[in-house]
Amino acid sequence: MKAIVVHEFGEPEVMKLQEVADPIPGPGQVLIGTRAIGVNPVDTYIRAGKYGSRQFPFIPGFDAAGVVEAVGADVRNCRTGDRVYTSAQGAAYAQKIVVEQSRAYPMPERITFVEAACVGVPAATAYRALFQRGDAQAAQVVLIHGATGGVGTAALQLARAAGLRVIGTGGTEDGRKLIQRLGCHVVVDHRKSGYEKQIIDATGGRGVDLILEMLANVNLAKDLEMLAPNGKVIVIGSRDKIEIDPRLTMGKETDIRGMTLSRATPEQLRSIHAALYVAMELGIYLPVIAREMPLAEAPAAHRAILETHEPGNLVLIP
Ligand code: NAP
Numbered sequence: 001m002k003a004i005v006v007h008e009f010g011e012p013e014v015m016k017l018q019e020v021a022d023p024i025p026g027p028g029q030v031l032i033g034t035r036a037i038g039v040n041p042v043d044t045y046i047r048a049g050k051y052g053s054r055q056f057p058f059i060p061g062f063d064a065a066g067v068v069e070a071v072g073a074d075v076r077n078c079r080t081g082d083r084v085y086t087s088a089q090g091a092a093y094a095q096k097i098v099v100e101q102s103r104a105y106p107m108p109e110r111i112t113f114v115e116a117a118c119v120g121v122p123a124a125t126a127y128r129a130l131f132q133r134g135d136a137q138a139a140q141v142v143l144i145h146g147a148t149g150g151v152g153t154a155a156l157q158l159a160r161a162a163g164l165r166v167i168g169t170g171g172t173e174d175g176r177k178l179i180q181r182l183g184c185h186v187v188v189d190h191r192k193s194g195y196e197k198q199i200i201d202a203t204g205g206r207g208v209d210l211i212l213e214m215l216a217n218v219n220l221a222k223d224l225e226m227l228a229p230n231g232k233v234i235v236i237g238s239r240d241k242i243e244i245d246p247r248l249t250m251g252k253e254t255d256i257r258g259m260t261l262s263r264a265t266p267e268q269l270r271s272i273h274a275a276l277y278v279a280m281e282l283g284i285y286l287p288v289i290a291r292e293m294p295l296a297e298a299p300a301a302h303r304a305i306l307e308t309h310e311p312g313n314l315v316l317i318p
Pocket residue numbers: 040041042121122125145146147148149150151152169170171172175190214215218219235236237238259260261262305306308309310312313
Protein backbone atom coordinates (compact mmCIF):
# COMPACT_ATOMS: atom_id res chain seq x y z
CA MET A 1 0.00 0.00 0.00
CA LYS A 2 0.96 3.65 -0.24
CA ALA A 3 1.54 5.61 2.96
CA ILE A 4 3.09 8.83 4.18
CA VAL A 5 6.26 7.93 6.07
CA VAL A 6 8.32 10.14 8.41
CA HIS A 7 12.01 9.19 8.76
CA GLU A 8 13.06 12.21 10.86
CA PHE A 9 11.41 15.13 12.65
CA GLY A 10 11.32 18.39 10.75
CA GLU A 11 9.45 20.59 8.29
CA PRO A 12 6.38 19.19 6.45
CA GLU A 13 8.62 17.95 3.59
CA VAL A 14 10.06 15.20 5.83
CA MET A 15 6.81 13.38 5.01
CA LYS A 16 7.27 11.15 1.94
CA LEU A 17 4.71 9.10 0.07
CA GLN A 18 6.12 5.59 -0.36
CA GLU A 19 5.21 1.95 -0.82
CA VAL A 20 5.09 -0.05 2.45
CA ALA A 21 3.83 -3.51 3.45
CA ASP A 22 0.12 -3.86 4.13
CA PRO A 23 -0.65 -4.14 7.86
CA ILE A 24 -2.24 -7.39 9.05
CA PRO A 25 -4.93 -7.47 11.74
CA GLY A 26 -4.16 -9.52 14.85
CA PRO A 27 -6.69 -10.87 17.36
CA GLY A 28 -9.28 -8.25 18.25
CA GLN A 29 -8.14 -6.00 15.41
CA VAL A 30 -9.72 -4.69 12.23
CA LEU A 31 -8.14 -3.80 8.87
CA ILE A 32 -9.71 -0.68 7.34
CA GLY A 33 -9.20 0.29 3.70
CA THR A 34 -9.15 4.07 4.09
CA ARG A 35 -11.17 6.34 1.80
CA ALA A 36 -10.47 9.63 3.60
CA ILE A 37 -8.01 10.79 6.26
CA GLY A 38 -8.51 13.73 8.62
CA VAL A 39 -5.68 16.20 9.25
CA ASN A 40 -5.33 17.61 12.77
CA PRO A 41 -2.94 20.20 14.27
CA VAL A 42 -1.51 17.49 16.54
CA ASP A 43 -0.25 15.62 13.43
CA THR A 44 1.97 18.62 12.71
CA TYR A 45 3.30 18.81 16.28
CA ILE A 46 4.23 15.10 16.16
CA ARG A 47 5.90 15.43 12.73
CA ALA A 48 7.91 18.42 13.96
CA GLY A 49 9.10 16.53 17.06
CA LYS A 50 7.24 18.79 19.51
CA TYR A 51 5.10 16.06 21.00
CA GLY A 52 7.17 13.34 22.64
CA SER A 53 9.56 10.86 21.08
CA ARG A 54 8.77 8.46 18.23
CA GLN A 55 10.46 5.44 16.71
CA PHE A 56 11.44 6.02 13.07
CA PRO A 57 10.18 5.46 10.51
CA PHE A 58 6.53 6.05 11.40
CA ILE A 59 3.27 6.75 9.61
CA PRO A 60 1.54 9.81 11.12
CA GLY A 61 -2.16 10.56 11.55
CA PHE A 62 -5.04 9.70 13.88
CA ASP A 63 -8.27 10.06 11.92
CA ALA A 64 -9.55 8.03 8.98
CA ALA A 65 -12.73 6.57 7.53
CA GLY A 66 -13.19 3.66 5.18
CA VAL A 67 -14.38 0.09 4.73
CA VAL A 68 -13.49 -2.94 6.87
CA GLU A 69 -11.42 -5.25 4.61
CA ALA A 70 -10.55 -8.00 7.13
CA VAL A 71 -10.97 -8.79 10.80
CA GLY A 72 -8.74 -10.73 13.18
CA ALA A 73 -9.83 -13.50 15.56
CA ASP A 74 -12.28 -12.55 18.32
CA VAL A 75 -13.68 -9.52 16.52
CA ARG A 76 -17.37 -9.22 17.33
CA ASN A 77 -18.24 -5.58 16.63
CA CYS A 78 -17.36 -5.36 12.93
CA ARG A 79 -17.68 -7.33 9.73
CA THR A 80 -15.97 -7.12 6.38
CA GLY A 81 -17.70 -4.44 4.30
CA ASP A 82 -18.77 -2.25 7.25
CA ARG A 83 -18.32 1.51 6.81
CA VAL A 84 -16.37 2.78 9.81
CA TYR A 85 -14.32 5.71 11.03
CA THR A 86 -11.50 5.56 13.51
CA SER A 87 -9.33 7.69 15.68
CA ALA A 88 -6.28 5.48 15.90
CA GLN A 89 -3.07 6.02 17.79
CA GLY A 90 -1.05 6.73 14.64
CA ALA A 91 -0.57 5.33 11.13
CA ALA A 92 -3.71 6.86 9.59
CA TYR A 93 -1.95 8.57 6.63
CA ALA A 94 -2.13 5.37 4.60
CA GLN A 95 -4.32 3.35 2.25
CA LYS A 96 -4.89 0.77 4.98
CA ILE A 97 -4.81 0.89 8.76
CA VAL A 98 -5.18 -1.71 11.50
CA VAL A 99 -7.04 -0.63 14.66
CA GLU A 100 -8.41 -2.27 17.80
CA GLN A 101 -12.06 -3.22 17.24
CA SER A 102 -13.08 -0.79 20.01
CA ARG A 103 -11.72 2.04 17.85
CA ALA A 104 -13.67 1.17 14.69
CA TYR A 105 -16.82 3.27 15.02
CA PRO A 106 -19.84 2.70 12.77
CA MET A 107 -20.80 5.47 10.34
CA PRO A 108 -24.41 6.63 10.06
CA GLU A 109 -25.72 6.12 6.53
CA ARG A 110 -26.03 9.82 5.71
CA ILE A 111 -22.35 10.52 6.50
CA THR A 112 -19.72 10.39 3.75
CA PHE A 113 -16.21 9.02 4.23
CA VAL A 114 -14.81 12.54 3.91
CA GLU A 115 -17.08 13.76 6.69
CA ALA A 116 -16.44 10.75 8.91
CA ALA A 117 -12.68 11.27 8.66
CA CYS A 118 -13.15 14.54 10.62
CA VAL A 119 -14.94 13.07 13.62
CA GLY A 120 -12.35 11.07 15.60
CA VAL A 121 -10.24 13.88 17.02
CA PRO A 122 -12.16 17.13 16.39
CA ALA A 123 -15.72 16.15 17.33
CA ALA A 124 -14.68 13.82 20.15
CA THR A 125 -12.58 16.65 21.59
CA ALA A 126 -15.51 19.04 21.28
CA TYR A 127 -17.81 16.59 23.05
CA ARG A 128 -15.34 15.86 25.85
CA ALA A 129 -14.63 19.56 26.39
CA LEU A 130 -18.32 20.48 26.54
CA PHE A 131 -19.80 17.63 28.50
CA GLN A 132 -17.10 15.56 30.21
CA ARG A 133 -14.81 18.41 31.33
CA GLY A 134 -17.13 21.41 30.96
CA ASP A 135 -20.34 19.91 32.45
CA ALA A 136 -22.30 22.01 29.91
CA GLN A 137 -25.99 22.46 30.73
CA ALA A 138 -28.90 23.77 28.67
CA ALA A 139 -29.50 27.52 29.05
CA GLN A 140 -25.86 28.23 29.94
CA VAL A 141 -23.79 30.59 27.81
CA VAL A 142 -20.72 29.08 26.16
CA LEU A 143 -17.98 31.06 24.43
CA ILE A 144 -16.24 28.97 21.76
CA HIS A 145 -13.01 30.89 21.48
CA GLY A 146 -11.99 29.71 18.01
CA ALA A 147 -15.30 28.40 16.66
CA THR A 148 -14.33 28.18 12.97
CA GLY A 149 -11.89 25.22 13.04
CA GLY A 150 -12.36 21.47 13.27
CA VAL A 151 -13.02 21.38 17.02
CA GLY A 152 -14.92 24.68 17.08
CA THR A 153 -17.43 23.86 14.33
CA ALA A 154 -18.24 20.55 16.03
CA ALA A 155 -18.52 22.17 19.47
CA LEU A 156 -20.82 24.85 18.11
CA GLN A 157 -23.27 22.35 16.64
CA LEU A 158 -23.20 20.09 19.72
CA ALA A 159 -23.68 23.03 22.10
CA ARG A 160 -26.62 24.37 20.09
CA ALA A 161 -28.28 20.96 20.09
CA ALA A 162 -27.85 20.74 23.87
CA GLY A 163 -29.68 24.03 24.36
CA LEU A 164 -26.79 26.36 25.20
CA ARG A 165 -26.54 29.95 24.04
CA VAL A 166 -23.42 30.08 21.87
CA ILE A 167 -21.00 32.94 21.36
CA GLY A 168 -18.38 32.02 18.75
CA THR A 169 -15.26 33.77 17.53
CA GLY A 170 -13.56 33.66 14.14
CA GLY A 171 -10.64 35.50 12.58
CA THR A 172 -11.85 35.69 8.97
CA GLU A 173 -15.00 36.89 7.22
CA ASP A 174 -15.55 33.43 5.70
CA GLY A 175 -15.18 31.74 9.08
CA ARG A 176 -17.60 34.12 10.76
CA LYS A 177 -20.16 33.64 7.97
CA LEU A 178 -19.85 29.87 8.39
CA ILE A 179 -20.43 29.88 12.15
CA GLN A 180 -23.37 32.24 11.72
CA ARG A 181 -24.85 29.72 9.28
CA LEU A 182 -24.22 26.90 11.77
CA GLY A 183 -26.40 28.69 14.30
CA CYS A 184 -24.02 30.70 16.46
CA HIS A 185 -26.16 33.21 18.41
CA VAL A 186 -23.42 35.85 18.64
CA VAL A 187 -20.46 36.01 16.24
CA VAL A 188 -17.32 37.96 17.18
CA ASP A 189 -14.00 38.71 15.44
CA HIS A 190 -11.12 37.61 17.70
CA ARG A 191 -8.68 39.77 15.73
CA LYS A 192 -10.52 43.01 16.50
CA SER A 193 -9.16 44.89 19.50
CA GLY A 194 -11.58 45.14 22.41
CA TYR A 195 -13.78 42.28 21.22
CA GLU A 196 -14.03 41.01 24.81
CA LYS A 197 -16.41 43.91 25.63
CA GLN A 198 -18.70 42.79 22.81
CA ILE A 199 -18.83 39.32 24.43
CA ILE A 200 -19.50 40.60 27.95
CA ASP A 201 -22.17 42.99 26.60
CA ALA A 202 -23.85 40.06 24.80
CA THR A 203 -24.38 38.45 28.24
CA GLY A 204 -25.86 41.62 29.75
CA GLY A 205 -22.62 42.12 31.71
CA ARG A 206 -22.83 38.80 33.58
CA GLY A 207 -20.12 36.95 31.63
CA VAL A 208 -20.10 33.46 30.15
CA ASP A 209 -20.56 30.19 32.03
CA LEU A 210 -18.14 28.16 29.96
CA ILE A 211 -15.27 28.90 27.58
CA LEU A 212 -13.82 26.36 25.16
CA GLU A 213 -10.38 27.80 24.51
CA MET A 214 -8.45 26.91 21.34
CA LEU A 215 -5.47 29.25 21.91
CA ALA A 216 -4.95 29.65 25.65
CA ASN A 217 -1.47 31.14 25.35
CA VAL A 218 -3.09 34.17 23.70
CA ASN A 219 -6.44 34.29 25.46
CA LEU A 220 -6.39 32.82 28.97
CA ALA A 221 -5.97 36.16 30.76
CA LYS A 222 -8.89 37.65 28.77
CA ASP A 223 -10.97 34.52 29.42
CA LEU A 224 -10.69 34.96 33.18
CA GLU A 225 -12.17 38.47 32.80
CA MET A 226 -15.06 37.19 30.66
CA LEU A 227 -16.25 34.39 32.97
CA ALA A 228 -19.48 34.61 34.96
CA PRO A 229 -19.40 33.58 38.65
CA ASN A 230 -18.55 29.85 38.93
CA GLY A 231 -17.64 29.77 35.24
CA LYS A 232 -15.03 27.47 33.71
CA VAL A 233 -12.40 27.72 31.01
CA ILE A 234 -11.56 24.44 29.29
CA VAL A 235 -8.08 24.66 27.82
CA ILE A 236 -8.22 22.67 24.58
CA GLY A 237 -5.34 24.26 22.64
CA SER A 238 -2.26 26.21 23.73
CA ARG A 239 0.95 26.78 21.80
CA ASP A 240 3.10 28.72 24.29
CA LYS A 241 3.21 30.25 27.77
CA ILE A 242 1.08 33.09 29.13
CA GLU A 243 1.07 35.18 32.30
CA ILE A 244 -2.21 35.34 34.22
CA ASP A 245 -3.33 36.94 37.48
CA PRO A 246 -4.60 34.05 39.66
CA ARG A 247 -6.61 36.54 41.74
CA LEU A 248 -9.03 36.75 38.81
CA THR A 249 -10.21 33.22 39.65
CA MET A 250 -10.86 34.03 43.32
CA GLY A 251 -13.64 36.61 43.50
CA LYS A 252 -15.89 34.70 41.06
CA GLU A 253 -14.68 31.20 42.12
CA THR A 254 -13.91 30.25 38.55
CA ASP A 255 -12.05 27.19 37.25
CA ILE A 256 -9.36 26.62 34.64
CA ARG A 257 -9.53 23.01 33.46
CA GLY A 258 -7.17 21.35 31.04
CA MET A 259 -8.30 18.61 28.72
CA THR A 260 -6.76 16.07 26.43
CA LEU A 261 -8.63 13.51 24.41
CA SER A 262 -5.92 10.95 25.02
CA ARG A 263 -6.93 10.77 28.71
CA ALA A 264 -10.50 9.69 27.88
CA THR A 265 -11.12 6.21 29.31
CA PRO A 266 -12.51 3.41 27.08
CA GLU A 267 -15.93 3.97 28.72
CA GLN A 268 -15.75 7.71 28.07
CA LEU A 269 -14.75 7.10 24.44
CA ARG A 270 -17.67 4.69 24.02
CA SER A 271 -20.00 7.30 25.42
CA ILE A 272 -18.55 10.08 23.22
CA HIS A 273 -18.88 8.07 19.99
CA ALA A 274 -22.37 6.79 20.87
CA ALA A 275 -23.47 10.41 21.29
CA LEU A 276 -21.73 11.52 18.08
CA TYR A 277 -23.35 8.67 16.12
CA VAL A 278 -26.82 9.86 17.09
CA ALA A 279 -25.92 13.52 16.51
CA MET A 280 -24.77 12.67 12.97
CA GLU A 281 -27.68 10.30 12.31
CA LEU A 282 -30.16 13.03 13.23
CA GLY A 283 -28.22 15.72 11.37
CA ILE A 284 -27.61 17.66 14.60
CA TYR A 285 -23.89 17.57 13.94
CA LEU A 286 -22.33 17.35 10.47
CA PRO A 287 -18.56 17.74 10.00
CA VAL A 288 -17.54 20.80 8.00
CA ILE A 289 -15.03 20.21 5.20
CA ALA A 290 -12.56 22.96 4.35
CA ARG A 291 -10.73 21.16 1.54
CA GLU A 292 -9.90 17.70 0.16
CA MET A 293 -6.32 17.07 -1.00
CA PRO A 294 -4.54 13.98 -2.37
CA LEU A 295 -2.56 12.00 0.25
CA ALA A 296 0.67 12.92 -1.57
CA GLU A 297 -0.02 16.55 -0.63
CA ALA A 298 0.22 15.89 3.11
CA PRO A 299 3.10 18.42 3.42
CA ALA A 300 0.91 21.17 1.91
CA ALA A 301 -1.93 20.14 4.22
CA HIS A 302 0.36 20.50 7.24
CA ARG A 303 1.34 23.99 6.18
CA ALA A 304 -2.27 24.90 5.47
CA ILE A 305 -3.66 23.78 8.84
CA LEU A 306 -1.22 26.01 10.72
CA GLU A 307 -0.82 28.93 8.34
CA THR A 308 -4.08 29.50 6.47
CA HIS A 309 -7.38 30.06 8.22
CA GLU A 310 -9.67 27.87 6.15
CA PRO A 311 -12.78 27.19 8.19
CA GLY A 312 -13.59 23.54 8.89
CA ASN A 313 -11.46 20.40 8.49
CA LEU A 314 -8.76 19.41 5.98
CA VAL A 315 -9.02 15.93 4.50
CA LEU A 316 -6.51 13.78 2.58
CA ILE A 317 -7.73 11.32 -0.04
CA PRO A 318 -5.54 8.18 -0.29
P1 NAP B 1 -7.99 24.24 13.46
O1 NAP B 1 -9.03 23.54 12.65
O2 NAP B 1 -6.68 24.57 12.86
O3 NAP B 1 -8.66 25.57 14.03
C1 NAP B 1 -7.93 26.52 14.78
C2 NAP B 1 -8.94 27.45 15.44
O4 NAP B 1 -8.24 28.37 16.29
C3 NAP B 1 -9.72 28.28 14.42
O5 NAP B 1 -11.05 28.40 14.82
C4 NAP B 1 -9.00 29.63 14.51
O6 NAP B 1 -9.84 30.71 14.11
C5 NAP B 1 -8.77 29.66 15.99
N1 NAP B 1 -7.89 30.77 16.38
C6 NAP B 1 -6.86 31.32 15.69
N2 NAP B 1 -6.41 32.42 16.35
C7 NAP B 1 -7.20 32.55 17.46
C8 NAP B 1 -7.25 33.48 18.53
N3 NAP B 1 -6.40 34.50 18.62
N4 NAP B 1 -8.20 33.31 19.47
C9 NAP B 1 -9.09 32.29 19.41
N5 NAP B 1 -9.07 31.38 18.44
C10 NAP B 1 -8.15 31.51 17.48
O7 NAP B 1 -7.66 23.40 14.78
P2 NAP B 1 -8.65 22.47 15.65
O8 NAP B 1 -8.57 21.10 15.15
O9 NAP B 1 -9.97 23.16 15.75
O10 NAP B 1 -7.90 22.53 17.06
C11 NAP B 1 -7.90 23.74 17.81
C12 NAP B 1 -6.78 23.65 18.87
O11 NAP B 1 -7.10 22.61 19.79
C13 NAP B 1 -5.41 23.30 18.28
O12 NAP B 1 -4.41 24.01 19.00
C14 NAP B 1 -5.28 21.81 18.55
O13 NAP B 1 -3.94 21.40 18.68
C15 NAP B 1 -6.02 21.69 19.87
N6 NAP B 1 -6.60 20.36 20.12
C16 NAP B 1 -6.44 19.83 21.35
C17 NAP B 1 -7.00 18.61 21.64
C18 NAP B 1 -6.88 18.06 23.03
O14 NAP B 1 -7.08 16.85 23.24
N7 NAP B 1 -6.60 18.92 24.01
C19 NAP B 1 -7.67 17.88 20.66
C20 NAP B 1 -7.85 18.47 19.39
C21 NAP B 1 -7.30 19.72 19.13
P3 NAP B 1 -9.58 31.53 12.72
O15 NAP B 1 -8.88 30.60 11.78
O16 NAP B 1 -10.96 31.88 12.29
O17 NAP B 1 -8.74 32.71 13.12
